[in-house]
Amino acid sequence: MGLMRKYKPHIVSLSGGIASAVAADRVIGRYGDEVELWFADTSWEDDDLYRFLDDLEVRWDREITRYKDGRTPPQVFEEERVIGSNRFLSCTRKLKIRPFVKHLKQRLPCVIYLGLDWTESHRLEGPKRRYEDMGAGVDFPLLWEPRLMKRDYMELVKGWGIEIPMMYRRGFSHNNCGGSCFRQGAYAWKKLQQSDPDRFRWMMEWEEGMQKVVGNHTILNRGRSLRSLEADGRQLVFGGIDDEGCFCDW
Numbered sequence: 008m009g010l011m012r013k014y015k016p017h018i019v020s021l022s023g024g025i026a027s028a029v030a031a032d033r034v035i036g037r038y039g040d041e042v043e044l045w046f047a048d049t050s051w052e053d054d055d056l057y058r059f060l061d062d063l064e065v066r067w068d069r070e071i072t073r074y075k076d077g078r079t080p081p082q083v084f085e086e087e088r089v090i091g092s093n094r095f096l097s098c099t100r101k102l103k104i105r106p107f108v109k110h111l112k113q114r115l116p117c118v119i120y121l122g123l124d125w126t127e128s129h130r131l132e133g134p135k136r137r138y139e140d141m142g143a144g145v146d147f148p149l150l151w152e153p154r155l156m157k158r159d160y161m162e163l164v165k166g167w168g169i170e171i172p173m174m175y176r177r178g179f180s181h182n183n184c185g186g187s188c189f190r191q192g193a194y195a196w197k198k199l200q201q202s203d204p205d206r207f208r209w210m211m212e213w214e215e216g217m218q219k220v221v222g223n224h225t226i227l228n229r230g231r232s233l234r235s236l237e238a239d240g241r242q243l244v245f246g247g248i249d250d251e252g253c254f255c256d257w
């Protein structure tokens with residue numbers, strides 16, 4: 008007979024961002040050794056994200072399960088002959104959600120924890136229903152008391168003696184796909200243009216290359232190309248237009 012599991016796993020999906028790290032820290036504080044950590048690598052991450060995960064492993068004294076499909080989001084969209092955007096999210100489905108679902112089905116019964124907070128209440132219901140339909144419990148540790156504000160995450164992580172991931176230090180509000188998330192808005196693309204012009208240019212040329220194949224669609228809404236954004240010299244002010252959800256938006 009195989010080894011029987013003595014506990015119900017508490018599984019936290021880490022994104023590499025500070026919110027999910029704080030969420031995981033809360034779950035570990037409550038359930039200790041019964042907590043399992045999962046991260047899906049899109050092969051398109053900022054290098055410093057891996058340093059952050061390494062530091063978290065030291066703090067928590069446990070390994071993070073690191074899954075990697077091997078394809079990047081642009082490669083997924085090339086295969087599908089679609090220009091990714093916040094309307095076409097096969098990158099997150101194929102590189103993160105499907106493998107996570109496969110993993111969690113092997114861990115049932117389990118409870119999964121998502122790093123969404125009270126400002127994202129419109130995002131809670133969808134994933135909660137879907138995971139519960141599979142037989143998993145779902146909880147949101149950032150809704151536990153005391154309630155935290157987004158600005159608290161940064162102070163908490165610093166208080167652990169861990170350096171904030173580079174993407175935040177560059178002014179991004181997320182650590183998703185090295186600042187080239189297909190969901191992000193114009194503000195974040197402009198940040199990328201300023202902080203990593205080579206990567207921005209690569210994405211701009213990728214968008215133009217794909218347009219020759221699939222037609223005149225764009226990553227940004229309203230047909231705005233990265234080329235036109237590059238030429239726009241105005242400073243964009245962050246106004247909540249960026250939609251940076253990934254794994255939790257299912």
Ligand code: SF4
Binds near residue numbers: 099102188189190
């Ligand atoms: S972070 Fe953005 S680009 Fe990366 S997998 Fe998620 S939705 Fe796709």
